[in-house]
Amino acid sequence: MDSPKLSKSPIPSASAFASASASISSSSSPVQESPFSNYISSLSPIKHDKAAHVAQGFVGLSSPPLVFTSPRINTLGRPQSSSVEISQKCEGDKKIINESCILERSVTESQGLVTDIKNEDNKDDVAVQLGSSSECVDEYLADPVETDCAKSACSVKLNLKQSNNVLQSSVDGLLDLKNIKFGSKNNVGREVDAAQFLSGQSEESIERKLTSDEKLLKIENEQGSAQGISDGFQKFESDRFDLSSKEKECKNFGPQKDGRGDGCSNFLQQLPGSLLGVQSYEGFAKNIGGDADVPVHSMTHEASELQRSMSRRCLQFGEAQPEATATCSISKNRANNIISSTSLAKNSETESLSSSHLDLSAKSRTRQLVNLSQLAMNMIPQCYGNSSLTVLKPSGIGLHLNSIVNATSMGQGGTASMKLAQAIKSTSTTSCQTTENIDNCSDAFEKVSTPQEGALEQKVCTIAGSASESLFAEESVGFHMTPNTKRKFSSEDGDGNDMFDQQSPIKKRKKLSNSTDGDGCKRCNCKKTKCLKLYCDCFAAGIYCAEPCSCQGCFNRPEYEETVLETRKQIESRNPLAFSPKIVQPVTEFPLSNREDGNRKTPSSARHKRGCNCKRSMCLKKYCECYQANVGCSIGCRCEGCKNVYGKKKDYCVTEEMVNRSGEISESRVAAKPKKEIFHSELCDPYHLTPLTPSVQCSDHGKNASISRLLSRRCLPSPESDLTVLSYAKSPRSPRTSDSNDILLETSKGNLDIDSFCEGISYNNAVTLADEFHHTPLPNHPSVIIGSSSSKARELTSLSRVQLDPRSRSLTSGGSLHWHSSPIMPMSPLNDNKKLQGLDSADGGLYDILEDDMPEILKDTSMPIKPVKAGSPNGKRVSPPHNLHQLGSSSSGPLRSGRKFILKAVPSFPPLTPCIDAKGSCNQSRNNFQENRSND
DNA sequence: GAGTTTGAAACT
DNA sequence: CAGTTTCAAACTC
Incomplete structure (x- = not known):
């Protein structure tokens, strides 16, 4: 790691790029x-060959400038x-x-x-x-x-x-x-x-x-x-x-x-x-993360690149693929891989675009890192906006290529994604940051990809929104994009250095922007809590503090693992959802349409589990967690004077009302209760879903989200399962998540199950339920499908996905798809490529959520649920019209039963520790962290 | 960079 | 469960 860094470090960006470009042109041919x-x-099978090539490229890269690209060029002859x-x-x-x-x-x-x-x-x-x-x-x-x-x-x-x-x-x-x-x-x-x-x-x-x-x-x-x-x-x-x-x-x-x-x-x-060279180079640069400055801290590069490259490699290089598949699945979500995988099918165009972007960016990097950053920035913003998807994808593509090359070159690709992620973290020094960055990047990419998919789940929006958290960015699209970009850039430039160069984390941090890495991962600055409380973003994200952090007396470090775990347990004992992602992506309400549209879907639906409690910021500043996550406020929010650009609480309520009316939910208890109350009471319960997070609020902002919800619900055949599932997927943590919201809505409509939920159902339970659904999906119910998607989760999800099933991606997507199309199949989301594709974006989110939030069980179940990245919590919420209707009309009927079902299942679920952090970046790290914990 | 504001987390 | 305190981030200057 160090050595490589040294070699590369000298010329992080410009020189590295230049050399890379030159080398690429010169040496790329073989690759x-x-x-x-x-x-x-x-x-x-491209992969194998590619892998081999890649490996070569790696070697070459390792020594000279990344050059992955160059070799390829040479190869061209x-x-x-x-x-x-x-x-x-x-x-x-x-x-x-x-x-x-x-x-x-x-x-x-x-x-x-x-x-x-x-x-x-x-x-x-x-x-x-x-x-x-x-x-x-x-x-x-x-x-x-x-x-x-x-x-x-x-x-x-x-x-x-x-x-x-x-x-x-x-x-x-x-x-x-x-x-x-x-x-x-x-x-x-x-x-x-x-x-x-x-x-x-x-x-x-x-x-x-x-x-x-x-x-x-x-x-x-x-x-x-x-x-x-x-x-x-x-x-x-x-x-x-x-x-x-x-x-x-x-x-x-x-x-x-x-x-x-x-x-x-x-x-x-x-x-x-x-192009390859360029891409590889770009990927390299990206991998470096912002490291432009620290071009190569091999470790970090490897880690980041590996992850990314893994996915790509998997695609391109057969050799790497095997591992890559696993690793990729793990890390796919995280990094570009996710994007590539998810978006590939769907995003062919976008991909192409992205690829072009990548190439361009690569070139620009070689030529000018700044250009790349600009491109990325541009890309990102656009992506966030709507079409942003294309942008993101391109970047993602580029990353993929680069990553692939890098990965191959690195040769590390073989290592498990987990290891990679961890290694990245560790190597990058700021494991958290690196992972976060990666996550963020991945989230961003995922988001991008998702948007491409059609904004399948509007994850894009969420992602965009969560650029930091919800991809999460801080502000809507631009926000998300920027955060990611920031992270990337910062990581590359500053953060990256931090990551790679642990030496000057503080500076980097400052450069980056605040505590959040470019990726969206936040670097903490804890002084009194020793990073052992949820105040600490790192700790809350389930990641260890790293160099970039400015914390004092930090115990959130690997050497204090026991302490960390104990503390975590304590916190979890108090609130099982404490470490679950704050933002939950609701299931894509209407994945298809939105997806096709391109974007937004996911984001809009994403919600904050707990909801915010803003009183003065009007949900227009980062003080607001919803806003920070680029998620709209939902019923679960207790905010006053909400003006959340991503979705106002009012809008959410309205949408819900709409839904209720359409769904005849009024019958349910919920109807009697004010939605807010219902949601709050139910959602707020830690066990229950987190506070509802109306899907409405998407990046588009609540309205769209709400609309989407309505639509989705309408579209969704069987909301019950979906809802439950969603709730699971979204994770126990976040009631707000659209999913949870959906669930809540459904439940409320159905009368149901809120009670049951209250009784002790938890998101986890929901997850379990979802699993159950998978096993025995309700024919009518869309099975859940929690389409939750979380950028953060992506990383984790990637991991989890991998663990869960090779299809991981598809699964997630599938989940969302299931959602829309056939809820029943939540468990088998992986199976359908189409679903996967369509869901990819959404799935990613779901996955993320699931992975992050979801306990292993959920993962195992291969729940489609995607955790919404912290950054882009827009998780689409599943608003199963049918369910609602069923619930509502026959309120207690099937729906309840279904929910009860869920409830039963729920208990079995371990508390989810969704990767999806509100911040959405550190999912992977969290996952790792969580995994470690779980292992422990 | 320091100070203030804000809202979540933690505590009572 | 509600209210208060503590905390760290976000924000402002």
Whole structure:
């Protein structure tokens, strides 16, 4: 670790990037080729080959600048020098591109795509359009293009930009086309294309590629493995390149072909490689976390990269995959992996975009770390906004690629994700921070991915919101994004240093922003509590304090594990949900629609377990936990004058009322009671769900969330199970969570079960119930599906997922899907890829929640529930209309029974220690922490 | 950087 | 269960 850091540390960002870019261009060829060739050889299995390559890349990386990318480039077969030259040449263009990208990022992705296509016509405009098209894509393309130009050198430097632009545009267009054609298959096809392209098949007509891609896609689809997805991302990027290159050849190069001839193919090959290199580099940088400054503290890098890379590797590299799958599943959520996996299928486009972003970012990094950060920033904000998804994904993609490379290069990928996460923490020094950062990043990515999925669960929103916590960011979309970005950047720049450079944590912290790492993990500054009380964010998150922390007399350290555990037990004895995620993502109310929409869904539904108690901040400042988590206030909140931009308590109530009316819930006791009261009483009970957290409030802010809830409920066939499940998923902790809310609502509607819940049902119980559902899902009930999603949880969830089931991702997503589509299946969320995909985002959240909050049992059950990241608590709440109706109409009838059922199950559940912290970042660390505890 | 404000956590 | 105190973060200057 240290040694690597030293080597890298010298030049965290700029130099490292530059070297990386150069090295990438120069040395990347082998890496890229191998992976791609592998792809070609075995469509799905890319991983092994890639892994091998990756491993190589690692070696190379370890020594020289990350260079993961560079090796790949080399592999492409292009002369290193040429690549380097290209990179250099392209730098100018890249800058332009980056700028344009940044400027245009604001533009919606769709628009961007369109513009890109158009750009093809207008080469000059291409650059700008590229940027606009898909931020990531643009960047990505831009870089490749540049490289292409350089490589191909085709003739005209002047044309380079244009050609690049054209390529990008063409690529974008191709991507779009592919996306359209292939839809979910895009990833695979892309991968295939990439492989082919790499192999040199790029020369073939684009059509052939498309066809082959389709076939490949099919094959890959069959595989349907997360790896395929991850690979798909990479491939997707590569494919894009291919497409772009092809397009160039056909269009731009048509005339130039003579000159380029082989050059084009080479160019294409190079592009992928360069892209890979860039991505890897980016990933590396990202992994470093912000380490730009401390580029390489190998440990941290490894950890972060490994996690990320693991997922990607899994996808790309078969070798790494095995472990990666496990690790990835574990860490997927956490880092980009999650995003990639979750978003891959769904986000093919977004991924492509993200990839492009990554590429771009990578380039920018190589060129300018700042650019990357800017890109990321831009990306993030957008993502948060709505379309932000695309942005995030891209970043995620880029990360994935990078991570993969890194991971492979690191070779650590093999290690379990848990270990990685832990190692990262430890290595990073601020284990918490690192993990948190990772978590945050992952959350962010997840969020992004989720949004792509359609904002399946609006996790994106939540995520965005929770950039810090709920991804969680502080403020709505921008907020979330920023936090993440901040974390990333900070981590990279400052935090990263902290993480990696334990030496100057304080400074880093300061740089970063407050106590929260860029990731969203908070660094504590405890002075009197010794970090053994919930006041301590680290402790509350289940993570150990690290260097970044400024705490005094800290006992929240591994050396005091016993003390920590004891204290924790004590606290848990008082409040079993004390360590559960504060924010719970409600099940995606209407995953599909929202997902399709893109985003928001999850976030909106996420809620704070307990709800806030703000009196002066009007829920407009971070004092408000709901706001901090980017979650709307819910019934569970006792706030006064709530103006939470993510969702006002009023809105939530209104929505609930709406629901009740529609659901005829009025009958239930709840109806009699004021919703708030009901929720409070019920939710507030630690055992019971946490206070309801109306799903409504999403990033969109409560209204949307509320609406979503209503819709979801309406849509949801069987709210009962869902609700219960959701409640579980969300975790015992947070009554507020949308899930819990949903549950509450349902319960209230049904009369039910609130009582039963009150009797002793706890979130945990709910979880157990969910498990039960899984085992014996109610036919009618959507089984629960708690779609809770938590960014934080992601990490944990990733871990938990892994533990739970390889499908982990799918599971989570599946859970959400179940939710929507078929609640019954909560347990088997994993099974359905579609579900998974659709749910990915949501699932991620659920997973997170579950993982984090959920005890092992839940995990084992493979509950779909996702914990909402602390950052983005928007967990969608499951608002099972049916359940409600059932409950309401037949209030006591089935619903109650169902709930009772749940209740029975509940007791068995151990107190969940959801990863989803309100902060949402440290889920992994928490998970680890919790796991350790549990083990102990 | 210090001081104030805020609201959660802890305590009574 | 409610009220108060303590605490650390968020915020302001």
